[in-house]
Amino acid sequence: MVNSHNPYPATLREACMAKQKGAVPYAGGTDFMIRHAKALQTGQCPPFIFLNDLNELQGISNPDNTVRIGALATMAALSVNKEIPGLLSQACNCVGSPALRSAATLGGNICTASPAGDSLPPLYALGAQVEICSPAGRRLMPIRDFISGPGTTTLQSDELLSAVILPVNEFNEFYHHKVSPRVANAITKVSLAVAARIENKRIKKIRMAFGSVGPTIICCPQIEAACTGSSLSELLSAVPELKIMVEKTIKPIDDHRSTAQYRRSIAANLLADCIETFGNP
Amino acid sequence: MPFSKDEDRIDTIGKCCGTTRYVGDLSFDNMLEAVTVRSTVRRGKIKKISLPEMPDGYFCVDASDIPHQNQVTYFQDTCPYFAESEVKYIAQPIMLMVGPDLRKVRRLAQKVQIDYEEIPAIHTLDEALEGTKPPMHNDDNVYFKEDFSYGDIDGAFAGSDEIFETQTRTGYQEHLYLETQGVVAVPETGKMTVYASTQGPHAIRKALGGAFGCDEEYFRIQQMPLGGGFGGKIETPFFLAGHAAFAASKCKQPVRLIYSREEDLLATTKRHPSRIVIRSALDAKGNILGVDIDVVFQAGGYALSCRMVLDTGLKKATGVYHFPAARVLGRAVATNNPMAGAYRGFGGPQTFFAIETHMNALARKFKRDPLQFKADYFIKQGTDTLTGGKYHFHVALPETIKEAARLADYERRKKEQVQHGPILRGIGQALFSFGAPFSLGTNQPLPNRCMGLLKRKDGRVEILSELVDMGQGLHTALRKIVARALKIPIERIIYKDADTDRVPEASITGASMSVVLFGRVLKDAADKLKPRLEEPGEFSVLEKVKQPDHLQWDPVKQQGDPFHSYVWGTVIAQVEVNTLTWQVAARKIWTALDVGTPIDRRIIKGQIDGGTIQGLGYSLLESMPMDAMPASLADYIIPTSLDVPPVESALIANPYPPGPYGAKCVGEPPLIGVGPAIVDAVANACGIELFQLPVSPEYLMQKMANKS
Numbered sequence: 001m002v003n004s005h006n007p008y009p010a011t012l013r014e015a016c017m018a019k020q021k022g023a024v025p026y027a028g029g030t031d032f033m034i035r036h037a038k039a040l041q042t043g044q045c046p047p048f049i050f051l052n053d054l055n056e057l058q059g060i061s062n063p064d065n066t067v068r069i070g071a072l073a074t075m076a077a078l079s080v081n082k083e084i085p086g087l088l089s090q091a092c093n094c095v096g097s098p099a100l101r102s103a104a105t106l107g108g109n110i111c112t113a114s115p116a117g118d119s120l121p122p123l124y125a126l127g128a129q130v131e132i133c134s135p136a137g138r139r140l141m142p143i144r145d146f147i148s149g150p151g152t153t154t155l156q157s158d159e160l161l162s163a164v165i166l167p168v169n170e171f172n173e174f175y176h177h178k179v180s181p182r183v184a185n186a187i188t189k190v191s192l193a194v195a196a197r198i199e200n201k202r203i204k205k206i207r208m209a210f211g212s213v214g215p216t217i218i219c220c221p222q223i224e225a226a227c228t229g230s231s232l233s234e235l236l237s238a239v240p241e242l243k244i245m246v247e248k249t250i251k252p253i254d255d256h257r258s259t260a261q262y263r264r265s266i267a268a269n270l271l272a273d274c275i276e277t278f279g280n281p
Numbered sequence: 282m283p284f285s286k287d288e289d290r291i292d293t294i295g296k297c298c299g300t301t302r303y304v305g306d307l308s309f310d311n312m313l314e315a316v317t318v319r320s321t322v323r324r325g326k327i328k329k330i331s332l333p334e335m336p337d338g339y340f341c342v343d344a345s346d347i348p349h350q351n352q353v354t355y356f357q358d359t360c361p362y363f364a365e366s367e368v369k370y371i372a373q374p375i376m377l378m379v380g381p382d383l384r385k386v387r388r389l390a391q392k393v394q395i396d397y398e399e400i401p402a403i404h405t406l407d408e409a410l411e412g413t414k415p416p417m418h419n420d421d422n423v424y425f426k427e428d429f430s431y432g433d434i435d436g437a438f439a440g441s442d443e444i445f446e447t448q449t450r451t452g453y454q455e456h457l458y459l460e461t462q463g464v465v466a467v468p469e470t471g472k473m474t475v476y477a478s479t480q481g482p483h484a485i486r487k488a489l490g491g492a493f494g495c496d497e498e499y500f501r502i503q504q505m506p507l508g509g510g511f512g513g514k515i516e517t518p519f520f521l522a523g524h525a526a527f528a529a530s531k532c533k534q535p536v537r538l539i540y541s542r543e544e545d546l547l548a549t550t551k552r553h554p555s556r557i558v559i560r561s562a563l564d565a566k567g568n569i570l571g572v573d574i575d576v577v578f579q580a581g582g583y584a585l586s587c588r589m590v591l592d593t594g595l596k597k598a599t600g601v602y603h604f605p606a607a608r609v610l611g612r613a614v615a616t617n618n619p620m621a622g623a624y625r626g627f628g629g630p631q632t633f634f635a636i637e638t639h640m641n642a643l644a645r646k647f648k649r650d651p652l653q654f655k656a657d658y659f660i661k662q663g664t665d666t667l668t669g670g671k672y673h674f675h676v677a678l679p680e681t682i683k684e685a686a687r688l689a690d691y692e693r694r695k696k697e698q699v700q701h702g703p704i705l706r707g708i709g710q711a712l713f714s715f716g717a718p719f720s721l722g723t724n725q726p727l728p729n730r731c732m733g734l735l736k737r738k739d740g741r742v743e744i745l746s747e748l749v750d751m752g753q754g755l756h757t758a759l760r761k762i763v764a765r766a767l768k769i770p771i772e773r774i775i776y777k778d779a780d781t782d783r784v785p786e787a788s789i790t791g792a793s794m795s796v797v798l799f800g801r802v803l804k805d806a807a808d809k810l811k812p813r814l815e816e817p818g819e820f821s822v823l824e825k826v827k828q829p830d831h832l833q834w835d836p837v838k839q840q841g842d843p844f845h846s847y848v849w850g851t852v853i854a855q856v857e858v859n860t861l862t863w864q865v866a867a868r869k870i871w872t873a874l875d876v877g878t879p880i881d882r883r884i885i886k887g888q889i890d891g892g893t894i895q896g897l898g899y900s901l902l903e904s905m906p907m908d909a910m911p912a913s914l915a916d917y918i919i920p921t922s923l924d925v926p927p928v929e930s931a932l933i934a935n936p937y938p939p940g941p942y943g944a945k946c947v948g949e950p951p952l953i954g955v956g957p958a959i960v961d962a963v964a965n966a967c968g969i970e971l972f973q974l975p976v977s978p979e980y981l982m983q984k985m986a987n988k989s
Contacts, residue, residue: 034915041541042391043384097921179862179978182902183923185913256906256916262863262979269861273703 020158028103046271071107087174097185121193124209131163175274192270214251243268283443287883304505309535310478314383320368323617325397333392349494358584369582372548404908406579409614418615424584432606437571441562454552460508463539466525479518481789496715504779511753512623549620553578571606580621589611592630600636602658637957670842675933677875685851707966711957715950716844733823745777749790754884793946800941829939852954863978877937879943889941896955952975
């Protein structure tokens with residue numbers, strides 16, 4: 001426990017050191033408040049560090065044919081920013097309610113590492129890298145290596161997620177569908193994000209990621225390999241086989257929100273819908 | 282029309298501006314905060330309770346602190362305030378932790394260690410009836426059982442060519458009032474005042490008198506503004522009022538007890554889950570000869586109001602129909618679940634879902650137009666009720682059908698194409714009536730009570746009634762009735778939240794009886810006051826609460842007129858089913874309702890819109906297991922504004938002579954028909970029969986897989 005810490009660090013270095021001593025980083029607080037509701041009610045919360053003053057975590061920029069998104073960018077900002085790939089904007093606009101989107105941050109959504117995190121499937125599909133900083137410096141790693149399990153990441157105790165780097169112009173067609181129990185403000189039951197480069201009605205490159213159907217976001221290298229090089233009409237006729245591949249790739253469970261059977265069947269339907277959307281624009 | 286102008290509700294501005302003070306906003310000097318320590322097991326014997334070290338000024342309060350009896354005397358069945366030796370559901374109150382700092386009180390409450398010897402728990406109504414677990418009530422787990430019948434039902438089945446059977450199921454529904462449960466108990470010299478968010482202040486006073494073994498007048502209950510009730514603030518407040526009063530009595534300090542949302546979801550009453558089997562005896566031409574209905578309601582660890590809820594549900598079980606013969610059997614069974622209780626509709630949503638789904642399925646089976654098929658059995662003026670009474674007044678059911686069909690362009694839409702790409706579109710209907718009981722006792726006549734008017738020195742007239750405005754607009758409606766009878770502006774009519782020291786006992790506010798029964802009593806009082814209005818000084822005119830003269834009810838034989846008035850209605854719903862995800866979206870809902878004379882059209886529209894949306898949640902979203910409650914709004918899904926379709930409604934003028942200016946009721950009816958109408962629409966879109974609420978995508982997907 002930290003005895004006297006500054007809850008408003010002015011530098012990343014200061015924030016990282018406070019975190020190492022046990023303080024909990026607080027950005028939008030939308031997940032934090034739910035996870036720590038009991039502790040809040042009994043006044044037993046760990047010490048916080050509020051990150052909002054840290055300029056290094058803010059802003060959206062375009063270095064070297066990429067988009068760099070500061071970890072504190074809110075879902076609301078990402079929903080409307082023209083620099084952000086539409087696939088990610090659309091997913092961020094599906095998160096919670098307007099009030100929640102105004103507070104929730106991209107960095108928080110990533111570090112929460114929930115398989116139902118709505119920004120994650122697009123980030124996986126777009127090939128996002130995360131930028132991690134510590135008193136020792138910065139490092140980059142692919143998001144799929146950063147998230148190690150449900151609710152866990154490879155972030156070290158003195159590290160903070162500082163930004164997300166997205167390549168641009170790698171893909172030209174996108175698909176996103178979130179299935180949730182009601183139209184808005186609901187936790188995802190199953191979702192799919194797909195990014196593809198399609199030239200002359202042929203798949204040059206495709207990457208897809210499913211949400212809420214496994215312990216983490218599910219990537220599909222075999223399905224991607226099966227699709228790459230195919231023409232759209234070939235893909236359309238391969239839909240039955242691809243649906244079976246989806247059902248074998250994902251690892252859904254029964255829980256209080258839905259059933260494994262439903263998630264498996266709907267995940268397969270979403271890929272079929274994606275291919276039909278690409279094939280019949 | 283006697284009431285052409287809509288009045289602004291007096292409570293609107295405070296609620297919109299945030300200035301209304303609810304019970305949770307009250308604070309008193311030396312006030313202590315209370316937190317309930319609850320059972321963490323479904324069923325078991327309490328072996329040992331270990332308390333943490335208690336700091337100075339912190340107390341625990343349990344059954345041993347109850348002055349007289351550990352029983353909520355409002356209920357005739359066993360119902361302890363605190364568990365003593367055994368627990369029967371998760372979250373059953375065991376004790377209260379009390380002290381000045383709420384967070385510290387919560388920490389102490391967490392540290393209470395309770396050891397149980399667990400007993401195999403009964404999880405569902407099916408388990409309760411199967412008898413595979415040790416019984417928890419008598420030998421059969423049946424809290425309450427009753428039956429009604431008329432005609433030669435056995436003969437109808439013996440002479441039938443075919444028997445058509447459906448089994449419908451419905452789940453829990455949470456009231457989800459915005460304001461969670463709360464009370465503050467304040468000990469005073471020779472008295473105790475309890476500030477409460479309740480639908481029945483005098484009923485609480487009586488119950489406290491029972492628990493303390495003292496004159497109920499020792500207690501003064503001050504009704505606080507309600508942030509919603511929907512029936513949920515009838516039963517649970519008895520517990521809170523008792524708990525806080527026991528604590529205040531022990532500590533001799535004011536005690537505030539406010540539930541967190543998680544606690545409110547987990548521990549308070551819900552709508553009864555149901556399983557209803559309906560069997561129709563059919564002749565060779567498909568005519569119904571008789572209907573046999575078996576209703577099971579799942580009650581929780583204690584019976585609470587299940588007698589009343591089941592009773593009114595059963596009396597509505599034959600729907601808007603009079604069959605040649607009918608038999609209705611009902612049982613409310615004990616399970617180790619959250620307690621079910623009163624909820625808008627009071628048993629009607631379950632039984633109407635069952636009968637309308639059965640009738641719609643029968644019409645589809647015979648490829649008949651459902652409205653024509655059903656019309657052969659419609660109740661008419663003069664028809665006998667299930668209980669041998671009469672429908673004394675005009676039955677405006679056909680007018681509601683005609684009006685709803687016109688609004689919805691039903692005949693045209695019904696013929697529209699179903700398939701639109703991946704979307705299946707369907708339209709459905711349901712017919713309902715809503716009988717309002719004489720009293721919350723449902724099978725007892727109104728006790729001998731009164732309410733009235735106080736003519737004040739300043740010329741204003743105060744309504745002396747404990748009836749509660751829980752957001753339904755009741756105080757505005759009753760002020761309008763009195764203002765009209767007195768022929769004075771509504772601004773001169775005052776209606777304060779009830780204070781049991783000032784207003785006489787009348788009734789718990791519920792069962793949609795306030796305007797029709799008590800509005801009439803107040804109108805009669807106003808008619809008596811009218812000629813004396815110019816008299817100087819302050820005086821009151823009290824009027825006895827009574828039911829309309831034409832009604833006959835024998836509470837021993839359970840025969841006669843079961844309800845004092847009937848609202849008639851039709852709901853039409855249009856839905857779209859997404860075949861990619863099997864999600865159902867309601868696109869539009871039309872309701873035509875006969876509420877007698879409308880007292881205030883805007884308030885009525887509010888009740889219709891709200892009831893329809895609550896019914897929509899019940900039909901499509903509010904899914905939870907039969908034996909558990911989610912303790913978070915992340916997982917208890919009610920409609921957001923984006924889930925709600927346009928709701929278009931129309932009123933049919935069918936004045937009810939005994940009601941004030943011909944008014945009937947509107948509180949509960951708009952919810953009743955929504956479930957069966959939506960299920961009918963989904964069935965028409967998908968070409969299958971559905972028998973369960975809510976229609977979750979998981980359930981629909983499974984049914985569609987079975988179809989193909």
